[in-house]
Amino acid sequence: MICISVTPESRKLAKVDLLNASRQADLIELCLDHLVKEPDITDLLGAVDKPIIVSCRRPQEGGHWKGTDEQRTTLLRQAIVAGPAYIELDLDTAKSIPRFGDTKRVISHTSLDKPLGKIDGIFEQAAKANADVVKFTWPTATLDGAWPLLAAVTQKRDIPIVGMGLGEASLMFS
Numbered sequence: 001m002i003c004i005s006v007t008p009e010s011r012k013l014a015k016v017d018l019l020n021a022s023r024q025a026d027l028i029e030l031c032l033d034h035l036v037k038e039p040d041i042t043d044l045l046g047a048v049d050k051p052i053i054v055s056c057r058r059p060q061e062g063g064h065w066k067g068t069d070e071q072r073t074t075l076l077r078q079a080i081v082a083g084p085a086y087i088e089l090d091l092d093t094a095k096s097i098p099r100f101g102d103t104k105r106v107i108s109h110t111s112l113d114k115p116l117g118k119i120d121g122i123f124e125q126a127a128k129a130n131a132d133v134v135k136f137t138w139p140t141a142t143l144d145g146a147w148p149l150l151a152a153v154t155q156k157r158d159i160p161i162v163g164m165g166l167g168e169a170s171l172m173f174s
Contacts (some may be wrong), residue, residue: 002030005029007064011039015047022048023082029088032056032075033065041082045121051085053106061110062137062166086133091122094129107131110167111138116144119152123161133160140165 004025008014107126124162140146
């Protein structure tokens, strides 16, 4: 399954970005943390017929959110009410936002500094936060950094795990 992240800054061009991504992807991530103005999420979700993951990341998660955490939580709640296929929530935020409607919860944990060793504790916390999917993100500039992520996503668990490696494109496999 291919997921393309769309990080629009303009509400006007966000629909174009979604449409372009829908031609190439099975799933689209709509990152709200890049938008300059508050979006009409319902309108954006109606722009394509592909499933959409809505996210809004803080800088410590690799995002560009510049508002308060309360504003971000409110925006994420509004997104859930609009009914995307998925909503991505960091573990702290997931604890304060209950499940609503048919939107599935992707509970994420990000380490921008180093690969993680053991993930079992984090996985259990995400499961307790009603995760439908657990997502781990960390640097994978070398095979040593990528191997724990590959091992994590291939383990059979009750809840699916998704991994996202950070680093220069093709550096690891070149």
